[in-house]
Amino acid sequence: MAQTDVIVPQTISDTTSASPLFDPTGAWEYINSLNENEQLWDGDDNPLKQDLVRLLQHSKEPYDSIATRLSSGQFHLIEVVNEEILNRDSVAVRWLNDSTFVVDSTGWNMDLLMTEEVRISYPVDFSTLVLSDSLLDDNRMLDSALFVLDTTVSTIIDTVALESLDLSLYSYTEMGISPTLDDPVNRRSAQINPDSGFLVYTDTISYMRAEKGSLLFRVSGKGQLDSLESAVETLLAHHEIRDSICLTINDMYGKKTPFWVTSGRADTHRFWVKNFKNDSITLWIGNPESNEISILLEDDIDVNRMSVVELDHLPVAIHEPVLKLAEMEELKSDPEFWEYEASSAFSFNQTYLSNWAKGGDNSLAMILDMNGGATYNNTVAKTQWVNLARLKFGTMASGGNGLRKNNDIFEINSKYNKNKWGKVDLSASFYMLNQIAKGYNYPNDSVPVSKFLNPGSITVGLGIDYKPFKETSINLAPLSYKTTFVLDTAHIDQTNHGIDPDKRSNQKLGTQLFIMNKVSPFEDMTITNKIRLFSNYLDKPQNIDVGWEFLLTQKISWFFSIRFNLHLIYDDEVKFTVYDEAGSPVLLPDGSEKKVAMAQFKEFIGLSLLFKL
Numbered sequence: 372m373a374q375t376d377v378i379v380p381q382t383i384s385d386t387t388s389a390s391p392l393f394d395p396t397g398a399w400e401y402i403n404s405l406n407e408n409e410q411l412w413d414g415d416d417n418p419l420k421q422d423l424v425r426l427l428q429h430s431k432e433p434y435d436s437i438a439t440r441l442s443s444g445q446f447h448l449i450e451v452v453n454e455e456i457l458n459r460d461s462v463a464v465r466w467l468n469d470s471t472f473v474v475d476s477t478g479w480n481m482d483l484l485m486t487e488e489v490r491i492s493y494p495v496d497f498s499t500l501v502l503s504d505s506l507l508d509d510n511r512m513l514d515s516a517l518f519v520l521d522t523t524v525s526t527i528i529d530t531v532a533l534e535s536l537d538l539s540l541y542s543y544t545e546m547g548i549s550p551t552l553d554d555p556v557n558r559r560s561a562q563i564n565p566d567s568g569f570l571v572y573t574d575t576i577s578y579m580r581a582e583k584g585s586l587l588f589r590v591s592g593k594g595q596l597d598s599l600e601s602a603v604e605t606l607l608a609h610h611e612i613r614d615s616i617c618l619t620i621n622d623m624y625g626k627k628t629p630f631w632v633t634s635g636r637a638d639t640h641r642f643w644v645k646n647f648k649n650d651s652i653t654l655w656i657g658n659p660e661s662n663e664i665s666i667l668l669e670d671d672i673d674v675n676r677m678s679v680v681e682l683d684h685l686p687v688a689i690h691e692p693v694l695k696l697a698e699m700e701e702l703k704s705d706p707e708f709w710e711y712e713a714s715s716a717f718s719f720n721q722t723y724l725s726n727w728a729k730g731g732d733n734s735l736a737m738i739l740d741m742n743g744g745a746t747y748n749n750t751v752a753k754t755q756w757v758n759l760a761r762l763k764f765g766t767m768a769s770g771g772n773g774l775r776k777n778n779d780i781f782e783i784n785s786k787y788n789k790n791k792w793g794k795v796d797l798s799a800s801f802y803m804l805n806q807i808a809k810g811y812n813y814p815n816d817s818v819p820v821s822k823f824l825n826p827g828s829i830t831v832g833l834g835i836d837y838k839p840f841k842e843t844s845i846n847l848a849p850l851s852y853k854t855t856f857v858l859d860t861a862h863i864d865q866t867n868h869g870i871d872p873d874k875r876s877n878q879k880l881g882t883q884l885f886i887m888n889k890v891s892p893f894e895d896m897t898i899t900n901k902i903r904l905f906s907n908y909l910d911k912p913q914n915i916d917v918g919w920e921f922l923l924t925q926k927i928s929w930f931f932s933i934r935f936n937l938h939l940i941y942d943d944e945v946k947f948t949v950y951d952e953a954g955s956p957v958l959l960p961d962g963s964e965k966k967v968a969m970a971q972f973k974e975f976i977g978l979s980l981l982f983k984l
Contacts (some may be wrong), residue, residue, distance in 0.1 A: 399430055438607055446600040450582040451593050458576055461569040473538045474570060620656075623647070632658050639667070708747050714983040715741040716934060718765075718975070738765035738778055738975065753790035759783070764807060765975075775813060778975070779806040786846065788836050798836035798846055800885070802903075804828040819862060826868040828855045830905070832883045842889040851883040853905055869944030877944065879907040895926035914943035926981075934979045940971040 393401060402423055405411055412420050464472045533540065542549050543563055552561035558575040581587035581596070590596060615633040620642060622628075630640060639657035653669035720736040740763045747756040765778030783803045788796035805828070810821040832848025839845070856876035857865040870877045884904040891897050903918040921937040946966035949957045957965040 395430070399427060403427060434610070438610070441603050442607055444600070444603070446596040446603075447593075449585045449587065449596055451579050451590055451596070452582070453577060454580050455575055455577050458574040460572045460574075461564065462572070463568065464563070464570050467540075470542050470544060472541055472543060473533065474541070630656060632662075632664065639665070706749075708749055710746045710748065711744065712984065713741075713743045714981065715739065716932075716979040716981050718934060718977040718979040720977050732770035734767065734769040736765065736767040736777070736977075738763065738977070740979075755788045755790075755796070757784075757786045757788075759785075762807070772813075775816075776808055776810055778973070779808055779810060781805045781807050786836065794838050796836045796838075798834055798848070800830075800832045800834075800846060800848060800883075802830040802885075820867055821863065822859070825857045825859050825863040826855055826865070826870075827858075828853070830854075830883060834883075844885075844887045846883075846885040848883045848885075851881055851905065853879045853881070853883070853907075867945070869942055869946075879905070880909055881905060881907040881912065897924045898922070899924075911943065916943070917941040924979075924981075930981060932979050932981050934975070934977060936973075936975045938973040941968070942971075943968045945971075 406420060406423055406427070462474055464474055466472045539550075541552070548561065548563070552570070552572075553559065560573045562571055562573075563569075564571050579590050579592060581590050587596075615631050618630045618632055620628045620630055622643075622645060624645075628642060639655040642654050642656060643651050644654055645651040655665075655667040655669065657665045657667070659665050716739075718736075718738040718740075720734070722731070722734045724731045724733055741761070743760045745758045747754070749755075761780065761782050761784075763778055763780040765776070766774050767777045768774045782805070783801070785801040787799045789798075790796045805824060806821055807823055809819040811818070812820050830851060830853040832846075832851035834846065834848030834850065837845045837847070854876050855868060855870065857863050857868060857870055858875065860875055865875065866872055868877075882905070884902075886900070886902045888900045889897065899920075899922045901918075901920045903916075905916040906912045907914075907916075917939065919937075919939045921935075923935040924932050926932045945968060947969045949965045949967055951957055959965050
């Protein structure tokens with residue numbers, strides 16, 4: 372292991388003079404040697420090492436000098452020019468024969484060369500050497516075709532092994548290298564070095580260079596210098612805001628008060644200034660801008676010193692006070708634009724039968740009806756915004772049947788009026804009708820026919836609102852849009868709610884008339900009527916959708932009342948199956964069930980517990 376030299380300062384005893392151990396140059400060299408000692412740190416991200424690095428950098432040159440140079444630099448004025456350079460790189464090649472080679476980038480395996488010895492017979496004709504018949508033996512001719520054996524060695528290239536090593540064969544002729552190694556797209560050319568030992572690649576590289584004298588070399592473009600200038604300005608401004616200095620203000624008694632000079636702090640601090648006679652005044656010291664301090668004297672300060680004088684020389688002035696009534700303006704209360712109200716009614720009905728000769732079923736029914744409203748009234752601007760929300764949910768159980776839902780309404784009604792002509796306002800309305808829980812067409816309790824937002828109905832309209840009486844409102848919106856939608860058509864049959872089988876919504880454009888009236892014919896009795904009519908311009912405008920709700924409340928004590936509620940709905944597009952006297956569906960000639968539009972009716976009467984805020 373290599374030994375690292377570390378500069379260790381000498382230990383100074385208590386008797387040594389108080390002179391510093393290092394001068395600035397020696398201290399810098401000592402800390403720098405510790406930073407370069409890798410054995411001293413557990414990594415370059417050590418927080419102490421990073422702090423020491425920043426200390427060394429700051430001691431070389433103060434930040435103010437660097438900030439001055441950077442703030443004066445205008446990088447966007449530096450010219451950028453395009454230049455090209457040639458970059459050459461060589462790769463060793465291995466010749467297999469006089470014209471065939473492979474690129475030897477990693478060292479060619481000699482086992483790819485396979486040798487095989489082959490014996491080849493070359494025929495030689497000796498018939499021309501026969502000079503006489505004596506050479507013939509028993510009329511048999513001398514075999515004139517004699518064979519001389521010779522041996523040659525051939526080299527076989529294993530191309531399969533070359534492909535497995537991802538090596539390609541190239542041929543070199545006067546026409547060049549085939550297949551070519553040039554890459555015109557990337558501006559690269561290849562050629563064989565004259566000594567035939569290397570393949571030389573020549574790349575033409577284009578780059579952008581900043582003008583000489585700018586201390587920059589290659590850049591990606593003019594936008595890089597603009598971004599650099601913007602980033603430098605941002606960091607300089609950040610340091611200007613973040614940097615702060617703590618000033619310590621001492622009084623004559625040695626009390627020290629810290630005061631931070633920080634850019635962006637417009638608040639002031641109060642300091643008491645006293646002299647030896649304990650006279651004091653108040654100074655307000657602030658930091659309005661960066662590198663600025665403001666000092667203000669407390670208002671209404673009169674510095675006078677008490678003295679003993681002769682009574683004869685003391686001037687006496689007698690002033691009679693002036694007493695009179697001061698004018699006062701009438702106090703005006705702050706207007707309250709919003710009014711809130713909330714009410715709830717809980718109804719409970721229960722019947723129990725035991726050995727009842729006339730027959731009947733045990734039953735239990737409960738209904739919770741909650742209403743809330745927020746109304747904005749601005750008499751100066753002649754505007755009114757009425758927001759109402761209602762949740763009505765009821766369950767019942769009878770006989771052997773379990774708990775079932777028998778009432779589920781969730782609606783939001785919002786109306787914005789701008790008064791123009793006395794009792795007639797311009798109006799914009801929004802109405803949403805929905806339910807909370809799943810609903811079933813009993814006795815079938817396995818397939819839901821409704822659930823939250825399935826179906827849902829939204830109506831928006833523009834028109835006028837007429838208020839002939841305080842508790843009566845007639846809203847006519849000749850430009851209204853109504854949509855009824857079923858989001859989950861996989862579980863909810865949208866045709867039960869007037870929507871075509873191949874659609875998720877039914878959209879209408881027409882006129883809406885909404886009438887709401889509340890009267891009290893007798894003491895503690897309230898009758899509320901709500902009628903909502905809608906006519907579709909685009910399809911059968913004569914078939915009007917009707918929604919009517921009647922509510923009668925008779926108070927019998929301070930928290931109990933009797934409520935009678937009727938709810939009627941008629942929608943021409945909501946069809947119901949027609950049954951005969953035997954209770955079977957009536958069939959059409961094509962075999963389908965006959966369905967017609969019918970009025971939907973619901974009635975409830977019971978004793979309710981009322982709460983109202």
